Amino acid sequence: MDAAAPLLSVEDLRTHFFTVDGVTRAVDGVSFTVNAGETLGIVGESGCGKSVTALSILRLLPQRIGRIVGGRVLLEGEDLLGLDIGAMRDIRGNRIAMIFQEPMTSLNPVLTIGEQIAEAVRIHQGASAADALARAEEMLALVRISDARRRLGDYPHQFSGGMRQRVMIAMALSCNPKLLIADEPTTALDVTVQAQILKLMLELKERTGAAVMLITHALPVVAETCQRVIVMYAGRIVEMAEVTELFDRPLHPYTRGLMSSIPRLGAAARQKRLTEIPGLVPDLRKPVIGCAFAPRCPLADDHCRAEAPPLTEHLTAHQAACWKAGEAA
Amino acid sequence: MTAPVLSVEGLTKHFPVERGILRRAVAWVRAVDGVDFDIAPGETLCLVGESGCGKSTVARLVLRLTEPTSGAIRLGGTDITTLSESEMAPYRRKVQMVFQDPYASLNPRLRVGQIVGEPLENFENLGTAERNERVGAILAKVGLRPEAAGRYPFEFSGGQRQRIGIARALALRPELIVADEPVSALDVSVQAQVLNLLMDLQEEFGLAFLFVSHDLAVVEHIGHRIAVMYLGHIVEIGPKDDVLAEPAHPYTKALIAAAPVPDPRARREKLVIEGDVPSPLNPPPGCRFHTRCPFVFGRCREEVPLLKEIAPGRRAACHLLDQPA
Known part of the structure; x- marks a missing residue:
C-alpha cells in the first residue's frame, strides 16, 4: 500500500460524556487513518459515535460534559490533543475544515456572506481585507453561485438551503485545508439539491486535493461518493473496507443488516418486505459486555455475549469486529 | 370499480402573507393549486415531492386540519369541506393521521394507554375495562407489550414512539390513514420495521393510506x-411501477436520477438538475418546472401544461408529451 505516512491518524480514541444520568461512552476505542486526498466515509445510525469522533478530532466537544479520556489524534504526525487553545485555533478552518449538517443555523445571520468567508482567510492567511474579499468572491464562483460579486453583500437569509450549503463549502475550502470533515452535509437538503452538492464536493476535492471524511447515516450516499468506508456501532468500529469490497462482501452482521434494510429503487418487485434489524441500539451509559451488537444479532452465541470481538483483518484490507465474520445467517 | 374512500377535486390552498396592523394580505403563497386524485379502499397513494411542493398541506387539508381555499374533499361520496365541526365528527373517525415527528406528536404528560385510548374515549362509549382491553389489543397489533400502556412516551425510542402514533391512528378502525413522512425521522433499521408494520396492518384491516x-x-x-x-x-x-420504470415528466425523471443508489459500481453520470425549487410565493409562469427543466422550450414559459391522460390510469402534465416523438 501507500508508504507515505497517513494525513490523519486516530489511535484508540475514547470520548465520554459526563452527565447527571451517568457516563456515556460515546466513542469507545476507535482507531483509523485518513490518507492524503482520499474520501473516507463513516456510516452508522444515530448515537453510534460518528459525529462525536469528528468533534473530538477538532476538539469541539461541549465543554465540561464531553471529554476525550484517552487516545491520540495525529495530524501529519502532530498530536492535536496536546495542543493549547491558540494552536488548535490555527488548525480549525485552516488545515482541517468542517461542514455541518444544518445549513440554516451554521451561518451567522448578522454577517454578510462575504464577511463570513473572508474572515477565515484573513485570520489564517493574514490576507488584507481586500484580498480576503477577493478570495471570497473566487470561492463563491467556484461553488457556482452566480453573480458572486454582488452576492458577497447578501445575508444568509437571502440564500436557499442548497445555496447556504454551497457557501459552507466555499468557506471550508477557502484556506485550502488538507482535510475536510463533512458531517451529514446533505441530509437536510432535498434529493435533487443533495445530488448537486455531493457532485460539487467531489469535484472540488479533486481540484484542491483535500482529503474528505464524510459522516453520514446513509449507505447509498457512501456508495456514491467514498473510496473507503468505516461502519460504526455503539461507539466502536465494526467494519472497515474499501467501498466496493464492503458492498460486495459485507462481513459484519450489522453491516449486512443495514444493507438489506435500505429500501432500494427497483428492488420492491423482487422483495416485498424489507429486512429488519430487530431490537434497539444499546444504552451506552451501561457497560457493554461482549459484542455490543449481540442482542440484535442473528448469529450471536455465548462467546459473543461474553467477550468483545477485536477489529481484525479477515480479507485483504478488510477488517471486521466479529467472532463470526462472514458466516451465513 | 369500487367507490373511492377519498376523492379530491380541484383542491386549492392559498396562504395569505399578511403585513401591517390591519394584517392585510399583501401576497399569497400558492401552496396547493388545483389538485385532483382518488384513493380506493385498501390502496396506498404516495405523494412525493421536495420541500415546499405542497404535499404536507394536501395531507392536512384532507383532514381539514387546514381549511381549503377551494375544491372538494369527498369521503365516501360526501363533500366534507362545507360540514360544520359537529357534522364532521363521524367523518373524523374514518380518517386518522400519523405524523412525522414521533417526539413532538405524543403528549409527554399522558401515559401510552391514555394516548391510544383517547380516540376511543371521544368516539366510543366503552367502560374502562373494555377500553383497556381494546388498547391492549391495538398495542399488540403494532408490536408493543401490554405493559407499555402504563408508561410515558419518553421511555420509548423513536421507532417505538412511531408505533404508538400508529396505534392511536388505528384505534378507531379508520378507512384511511394519512401518514406524513412517518419514517423519515427514523434510522434505516427501524424505518424498515415501521414500513413492514404499515404494510401488515394494511393487509389485515384493508386500510387505505x-x-x-x-x-x-x-x-x-x-x-x-x-x-x-x-x-x-x-x-x-x-x-x-409504471411511473418509476417509465417516468413521463422530466421532474419525475430528475427525482429518480437524483436518488442515491446503494451500489458503488452503479456510480453514473446523473441527470442532475440545476438550481433550487422556486418560491411558491411567486411561482414561475407557464409550467412551474420550466426554470429547472433540461428540455424547456418556448411554450413551457407561457402556458401551464394540463394533467392529461397518457395511458390508462396514468396522467402527466408536460408540453413535451404533446410533441410528436
Whole structure:
C-alpha cells in the first residue's frame, strides 16, 4: 500500500460524556487513518459515535460534559490533543475544515456572506481585507453561485438551503485545508439539491486535493461518493473496507443488516418486505459486555455475549469486529 | 370499480402573507393549486415531492386540519369541506393521521394507554375495562407489550414512539390513514420495521393510506400509486411501477436520477438538475418546472401544461408529451 505516512491518524480514541444520568461512552476505542486526498466515509445510525469522533478530532466537544479520556489524534504526525487553545485555533478552518449538517443555523445571520468567508482567510492567511474579499468572491464562483460579486453583500437569509450549503463549502475550502470533515452535509437538503452538492464536493476535492471524511447515516450516499468506508456501532468500529469490497462482501452482521434494510429503487418487485434489524441500539451509559451488537444479532452465541470481538483483518484490507465474520445467517 | 374512500377535486390552498396592523394580505403563497386524485379502499397513494411542493398541506387539508381555499374533499361520496365541526365528527373517525415527528406528536404528560385510548374515549362509549382491553389489543397489533400502556412516551425510542402514533391512528378502525413522512425521522433499521408494520396492518384491516414522502425508494416499497407534486401541482400520477420504470415528466425523471443508489459500481453520470425549487410565493409562469427543466422550450414559459391522460390510469402534465416523438 501507500508508504507515505497517513494525513490523519486516530489511535484508540475514547470520548465520554459526563452527565447527571451517568457516563456515556460515546466513542469507545476507535482507531483509523485518513490518507492524503482520499474520501473516507463513516456510516452508522444515530448515537453510534460518528459525529462525536469528528468533534473530538477538532476538539469541539461541549465543554465540561464531553471529554476525550484517552487516545491520540495525529495530524501529519502532530498530536492535536496536546495542543493549547491558540494552536488548535490555527488548525480549525485552516488545515482541517468542517461542514455541518444544518445549513440554516451554521451561518451567522448578522454577517454578510462575504464577511463570513473572508474572515477565515484573513485570520489564517493574514490576507488584507481586500484580498480576503477577493478570495471570497473566487470561492463563491467556484461553488457556482452566480453573480458572486454582488452576492458577497447578501445575508444568509437571502440564500436557499442548497445555496447556504454551497457557501459552507466555499468557506471550508477557502484556506485550502488538507482535510475536510463533512458531517451529514446533505441530509437536510432535498434529493435533487443533495445530488448537486455531493457532485460539487467531489469535484472540488479533486481540484484542491483535500482529503474528505464524510459522516453520514446513509449507505447509498457512501456508495456514491467514498473510496473507503468505516461502519460504526455503539461507539466502536465494526467494519472497515474499501467501498466496493464492503458492498460486495459485507462481513459484519450489522453491516449486512443495514444493507438489506435500505429500501432500494427497483428492488420492491423482487422483495416485498424489507429486512429488519430487530431490537434497539444499546444504552451506552451501561457497560457493554461482549459484542455490543449481540442482542440484535442473528448469529450471536455465548462467546459473543461474553467477550468483545477485536477489529481484525479477515480479507485483504478488510477488517471486521466479529467472532463470526462472514458466516451465513 | 369500487367507490373511492377519498376523492379530491380541484383542491386549492392559498396562504395569505399578511403585513401591517390591519394584517392585510399583501401576497399569497400558492401552496396547493388545483389538485385532483382518488384513493380506493385498501390502496396506498404516495405523494412525493421536495420541500415546499405542497404535499404536507394536501395531507392536512384532507383532514381539514387546514381549511381549503377551494375544491372538494369527498369521503365516501360526501363533500366534507362545507360540514360544520359537529357534522364532521363521524367523518373524523374514518380518517386518522400519523405524523412525522414521533417526539413532538405524543403528549409527554399522558401515559401510552391514555394516548391510544383517547380516540376511543371521544368516539366510543366503552367502560374502562373494555377500553383497556381494546388498547391492549391495538398495542399488540403494532408490536408493543401490554405493559407499555402504563408508561410515558419518553421511555420509548423513536421507532417505538412511531408505533404508538400508529396505534392511536388505528384505534378507531379508520378507512384511511394519512401518514406524513412517518419514517423519515427514523434510522434505516427501524424505518424498515415501521414500513413492514404499515404494510401488515394494511393487509389485515384493508386500510387505505395517503402516504406523504420525499423518498422514492420508500414509496416504491409501500405505494400502489404515486402522485408527484411540484410547487402545488401534481405533475404526474399513475401506478407505481409504471411511473418509476417509465417516468413521463422530466421532474419525475430528475427525482429518480437524483436518488442515491446503494451500489458503488452503479456510480453514473446523473441527470442532475440545476438550481433550487422556486418560491411558491411567486411561482414561475407557464409550467412551474420550466426554470429547472433540461428540455424547456418556448411554450413551457407561457402556458401551464394540463394533467392529461397518457395511458390508462396514468396522467402527466408536460408540453413535451404533446410533441410528436
